[in-house]
Amino acid sequence: MRRRSLPPRLPGLLPAAKPPAAAGGPPKPAAPPKPAPKPVIKPDPWTSPLVEELQKRFPGAISEPVIFRNQPSVTVARESLVGVSEFFKSDPGGAYTFLTDETAVDYPKRPKRFEIIYQLYSFKHNHRLRMKVLTGDGEKVPSVVGIWPAANWLEREVFDMFGVVYEGHPNLKRILLPDEWVGHPLRKDTDILRQDEAWVEANLGIKSGQ
Amino acid sequence: MAEVTYLDADELVINMGPQHPATHGVLRVKLKLDGERVMGSECIIGYLHRGIEKIAENRTYQQFAPYVDRMDYVAAVTNGMGYCEAVEKLLGAELPPRAQYTRMILAELQRIASHLLWLGTHALDLGAMTPVFYTFREREEILKIFENYCGARLTTHAFRIGGLQYDLYDGFEKDVLKFCDTFKDKLPEYEQLLTRNRIWLERTQDVGVLKAEDAIAYAVTGPVLRGSGVKWDVRKAQPYEAYDKVEFEVPVGRHDGWGDTYDRYLVRLEEMRQSVRIIRQSVERIAPGPIFGKVGKIIKPAAGTEVYHAIEAPKGELGYFVVSDGTNHPYRVRVRPPSFVNLQALDLMTRGHLVADVVAIIGTIDIVLGEVDR
Numbered sequence: 234m235r236r237r238s239l240p241p242r243l244p245g246l247l248p249a250a251k252p253p254a255a256a257g258g259p260p261k262p263a264a265p266p267k268p269a270p271k272p273v274i275k276p277d278p279w280t281s282p283l284v285e286e287l288q289k290r291f292p293g294a295i296s297e298p299v300i301f302r303n304q305p306s307v308t309v310a311r312e313s314l315v316g317v318s319e320f321f322k323s324d325p326g327g328a329y330t331f332l333t334d335e336t337a338v339d340y341p342k343r344p345k346r347f348e349i350i351y352q353l354y355s356f357k358h359n360h361r362l363r364m365k366v367l368t369g370d371g372e373k374v375p376s377v378v379g380i381w382p383a384a385n386w387l388e389r390e391v392f393d394m395f396g397v398v399y400e401g402h403p404n405l406k407r408i409l410l411p412d413e414w415v416g417h418p419l420r421k422d423t424d425i426l427r428q429d430e431a432w433v434e435a436n437l438g439i440k441s442g443q
Numbered sequence: 444m445a446e447v448t449y450l451d452a453d454e455l456v457i458n459m460g461p462q463h464p465a466t467h468g469v470l471r472v473k474l475k476l477d478g479e480r481v482m483g484s485e486c487i488i489g490y491l492h493r494g495i496e497k498i499a500e501n502r503t504y505q506q507f508a509p510y511v512d513r514m515d516y517v518a519a520v521t522n523g524m525g526y527c528e529a530v531e532k533l534l535g536a537e538l539p540p541r542a543q544y545t546r547m548i549l550a551e552l553q554r555i556a557s558h559l560l561w562l563g564t565h566a567l568d569l570g571a572m573t574p575v576f577y578t579f580r581e582r583e584e585i586l587k588i589f590e591n592y593c594g595a596r597l598t599t600h601a602f603r604i605g606g607l608q609y610d611l612y613d614g615f616e617k618d619v620l621k622f623c624d625t626f627k628d629k630l631p632e633y634e635q636l637l638t639r640n641r642i643w644l645e646r647t648q649d650v651g652v653l654k655a656e657d658a659i660a661y662a663v664t665g666p667v668l669r670g671s672g673v674k675w676d677v678r679k680a681q682p683y684e685a686y687d688k689v690e691f692e693v694p695v696g697r698h699d700g701w702g703d704t705y706d707r708y709l710v711r712l713e714e715m716r717q718s719v720r721i722i723r724q725s726v727e728r729i730a731p732g733p734i735f736g737k738v739g740k741i742i743k744p745a746a747g748t749e750v751y752h753a754i755e756a757p758k759g760e761l762g763y764f765v766v767s768d769g770t771n772h773p774y775r776v777r778v779r780p781p782s783f784v785n786l787q788a789l790d791l792m793t794r795g796h797l798v799a800d801v802v803a804i805i806g807t808i809d810i811v812l813g814e815v816d817r
Contacts, residue, residue, distance in 0.1 A: 274535070274745035302532055302750050332662055333753070334779040338766055350764065352751055352779070356659070356673075359680050363751065383662030386787045394496075409489035409816060418497055425494075425501050 276301035283326050291317055306363035311374060314366050318380045321353060321364070329353035329362060332381035335388060337395045339421045345369045347397055351377070368397065376402040394419035411436070453477060459801065461490055467564065467805065468812030472789070474801065481793045481801060486786055491816035499776035504530050504742040505604060507776065512598040514780065515814040517560050519599045520553035520589070521756040526776075528683055529752035529763035530604045531736070533744045541732040542606040543684045544725045548619060549592070549601055551718040551725075555626070556585040557757035557809075558711045565708075565806040566637060569646045574636055581629050584622050591618070605738030616726050623719050630715060637708070647704040651792040651804035654701045661788045664781055665759025666714065667808060670696040670707035677755035689724040691717040704807040711809075743771050758782050758809050778817060782810040 276299035284298045284307065294313035299306055309317045321329045331354040338348045345367040353362045368374050376399040377384045388399050389408040396417035399405055406412060415429045434440060460471040469490035475482045495514060499507045511526045512519035524546055531538065538546075559582045563575035586596040591612055593601045602608070637643045653663070658671040668675060676693040678686040694713035696706030746769030753762035759781030768774040785808050792804050 274748060276748065301748055302535065304751060306749075330659055333760065334751075334762055334764065334777070334784075336764060336777040336779075338775045338777075350777075352762065352764070356675065361681075361751070381662070382660045383784060383787065386783065407489075409492045411489075418494060421500075423497075425497055 276306070279305045279307075281305070283324070286324070286326060287317065287320065290320065304361065304363060306365060308365045308367065311366050311368055311372070315375050315377065315380070317364075318351075318377050321362070322380055325357075327355060327362070328357040329355045329360075331356060332377070332383045332387075333361070335377075335384055335391065337391045337397055337419075339395060339419065341421045343367075345372075347395060349374055349391065349397065370396075371398075373398050373400040375400050376405075378402055393417070396420065454482065461487075464568075467810060470786075470805070470810070470812055470815070472801065472805070474793075474798065476798065479797050481796055481798065484790050484793050484801070486789060488783075488786070488812070488815050491812050493817065495817040496776055496778060499773050501772070503771045504773060507773065508602075508604065509598070509600045511778070512600055513813060514778065514817055515557075515756065515758065515761075515782070515811045516597060517811055518553050518557040518757045519597060520549050520601050521557075521754065521761065523600060523602050524550050524684075525752065525754040525756065525761045525763055527602045527604045528754065529750060529765050530742065530744075531738070532752050533748060533750040533765050533767060534738060534742065536605055536736045536738045538606060538684070538736045539733045540685065541729060542734045542736070544729040545607055545611060545734070546602060547684050547686065547689070548722050548725045548729070549589070551721045552585045552588060552619070552622075554718050554757045555715050556582045558715050559585075561711065561757075561806075561809045562633060562708075565803075565809075566643075568802050568806045569643070571637065571640070571643065574633055577629065577632060577636075581622075581626060584625075588615070588618050588622065591615070603735075604742060606733075606735035610734050611729075616729070619722060619726055623723055626715075626719060630712065634712065638712075644705065646800075646803055647708060647807075650704045650796060650800045651807055652701055652703050653788060653792055656700075657788070657791055658702075661784070661791065663759070663785050663788050665755070665757070665785065665809075666707050666710045667702075667759065667785055667788070669694060670702035670710045672696050672698055672700050672702055672706075677753055677760055681753070683752070683754055685725075685728075686721075688728070689721050691721050693717075704803055707807050741771055743767075743769060745769060753779070756781055758811070758814070759785055780814040780817060782808075782812075782814040783817075786810050786815055 279298040279300035287295050291313050294310045294317060295307055297308045321327045332351060333354050334352040336350050340346055347368045349366040349368060351364040353364060366374060374397060376388055386408060388402055389405060391397050392399065392405055393407040393409055394417055407414065414432055416423060455476045457474050457476060458471060459474055461469040471487040473485045495510055498510055508523060508526055511522045515522050559578040563578035566574040589599050590596050593599050593609060653671045655671045655673050658668050658673060672695050674693050674695050679693055694710050696702035696710060744767035746767060749766040751762055751764045753760045761781055762779030764777035765773055766775040789808060793801050
C-alpha cells in the first residue's frame with residue numbers, strides 16, 4: 234500500500250464544526266459562472282517516414298506512435314523486438330546507435346503489467362526516440378544486449394528491481410541488491426517499508442527495524 | 444594426486460574494495476590476474492543503494508527534489524537542475540531568463556567544483572600529492588558562493604520546480620567574477636604540475652584506451668565520450684535553459700577515434716575553461732526580473748503523460764524519466780545516472796593493463812558511488 238495520507242491531526246487543531254445556518258437567513262449569492270473547461274493535455278499521434286517504413290516492414294508490430302512535448306514514442310510487439318531494434322540501429326533514416334537508457338514502469342492493473350522503456354538516441358539525426366515493449370508477469374523479454382551492449386547492466390537492473398526476465402542475456406543476475414534477496418522493490422505492490430527480513434537477520438544479525 | 448601450491452597458480456582472483464581509498468567510495472572490483480596483468484574484471488555495486496526511485500513514488504514532486512542531491516553528492520546543483528527541468532518540461536512551464544541564467548551560473552560553478560575534486564583525487568591516486576591541496580583551495584571558493592546563495596555547501600537544493608527559491612544575494616555577481624578572474628591564473632598552476640610531468644605522462648598515456656565505437660556501444664557519455672574523440676555534448680546537441688544563447692566550445696581528445704586517460708584529463712581541464720566562459724557571459728546577461736515561472740504550489744501533471752529530460756552533468760548525460768498519473772505524486776521517476784552507465788566500460792578499459800593502472804582507470808571514469816547505486 235502506498236502511504237499517501239498525512240498523519241491524523243490532533244482533534245484540538247481541527248476547525249470547530251460550523252453551527253447549522255438558521256432557516257430564512259440571507260439568500261445565497263448567485264454561483265459564479267463556471268470557468269471554461271481546461272484543455273486536455275495528452276500525447277498527440279506521431280507520423281514520420283520512419284514509422285511508415287516500420288509498418289511496411291513489420292506489419293502489426295508497431296502501435297501507438299505518439300508524440301508529447303516533442304518526444305516521440307512507439308510501442309513494439311514483444312515478438313518483433315529484436316528485429317525492430319536492429320532496424321532502428323541500422324536503418325539510415327533512424328541510425329539509433331546509442332541506447333541511452335532502459336527501464337521499466339509497473340502498471341499492476343493492466344493485463345500486461347510491465348512497460349519496458351528504451352530511450353534511443355541517434356547521433357546522425359540528433360534525435361531521441363522512446364521505444365516501449367509491453368510484457369506480463371513471468372513473460373520473457375528478448376534481450377537487446379547483442380544490439381546495444383550498454384543494455385547489459387541496464388537489463389540487470391530492471392531484472393533486479395522489477396523481476397522482468399530477459400531471454401538471451403549473458404549474465405542475468407541481481408546488480409544492486411544482494412544475490413539472495415527475495416522480492417523486487419520497484420513493483421507497485423511492494424511497500425516502501427518492506428525489507429527481506431530473513432536476509433537482513435541472517436546477514437546483518439539485526440532484526441529489521443521497520 | 445599432485446599437491447597444488449600457490450606457486451602453481453597462474454591465475455589469481457583478487458578483490459579491490461569495497462573499502463579501498465582508490466575506489467572513491469564503496470565499489471568492489473573483482474580482478475582476474477595473470478601475474479600483474481588484468482585478464483578481466485567485474486564490478487560489484489549496490490553497497491550504497493537507498494532506493495531513491497522508490498522514494499520518489501512516495502513523495503510529492505516538490506518533496507522529492509532534495510533527495511536527488513544525495514545521488515551525485517559532489518554535484519548536487521546539476522542533479523537538482525535536471526530534476527526540476529524534467530518536471531517543468533512535463534508541465535510545459537517556461538522559465539524567466541533571470542532564473543535560467545542563475546541556474547546556468549551555479550551549474551557551471553558546480554561543474555568546475557566537481558572537476559576540481561576529480562582532478563585532485565585522481566592525481567592523488569596516481570601519487571601526486573600536491574594538486575589536491577590546490578584544487579580544494581579553489582573548490583572552497585565555489586562552495587562559499589553556494590553557501591552564501593542557499594545556505595548549503597554540498598547538498599544544496601538550490602532550485603525549485605518552476606524557478607528559484609531565492610533571488611541572488613547582493614554581491615553575487617562580484618563574487619562570481621572574482622572567482623573567474625583568480626581561477627584563470629590557477630589553471631596553469633595545475634598544468635604546470637601535471638601536463639608535462641614525466642611520471643604523469645607515463646601513468647596516463649595509453650592507459651585505459653577506449654575506442655569511439657566502443658564508447659558509443661556502451662553508451663558512455665560526458666568527458667569519457669569526448670576524450671574518445673566524439674564531439675558530443677547535451678548542452679550543444681539539445682540545449683536546455685539558455686545554453687543555446689552562450690558561446691562555448693566542446694573539447695575533444697587528441698586522437699581521432701580513440702582516447703586514453705591523458706585525453707580525458709585534457710578534456711576536463713578545457714571544460715573548466717569553457718565553463719568560466721559560460722559563467723562570464725551569463726553574468727553579463729543576467730538582468731533584474733522575476734525568478735519564478737507559472738507553476739502552481741500543487742503540481743499535478745496531466746494523467747498518462749511522461750517525459751525524458753537529459754542534461755549534461757559533470758560526469759555525463761544525466762537523464763530523468765518522469766511518468767505522471769495525474770496526482771501530485773510522480774508515478775515513476777527513473778534516473779539515468781551517468782556514473783552507472785560509464786562504469787560498465789571499466790572491464791573493457793582495464794583488460795591487459797597492470798593492477799596499478801586499474802586505479803588510474805577508475806579515477807578517470809570519475810564515478811560517484813552514490814549515483815551508481817542510488
